Amino acid sequence: MIDEKEFCKEVTLRICGTLDIEKALWDCFSYLNSFFPIDIASLHYFIPEENSGVGFADATREGGHLVHYKGFLPPELIKMFASGEMPDEYIQNRANEQP
Numbered sequence: 001m002i003d004e005k006e007f008c009k010e011v012t013l014r015i016c017g018t019l020d021i022e023k024a025l026w027d028c029f030s031y032l033n034s035f036f037p038i039d040i041a042s043l044h045y046f047i048p049e050e051n052s053g054v055g056f057a058d059a060t061r062e063g064g065h066l067v068h069y070k071g072f073l074p075p076e077l078i079k080m081f082a083s084g085e086m087p088d089e090y091i092q093n094r095a096n097e098q099p
Helices: 004-016 021-033 075-083
Strands: 041-047 052-060 063-072
Touching: 004 021, 021 041, 021 052, 021 063
Parallel strands: none
Antiparallel strands: 041 052, 052 063
């Protein structure tokens, strides 16, 4: 059992602990992976005018990497962004539509 405040503090320290985003994201990935299995941690930003998200950095077991890829968001997610009613989790499993 972990203290929720301690967990959030440690994640924040890893993300904000350096301006080197590849290192910060990888440090965060490594910390999270010590609690539960994950394959990737990603940092994205949203471009509302285009209804798209752009990947900025990824971290995997091999390390952190700067990336640049763009994906268009499904209409239901755009509506959630616009309404401000984002769920705690959102899983998009549409590999066939967006390979």
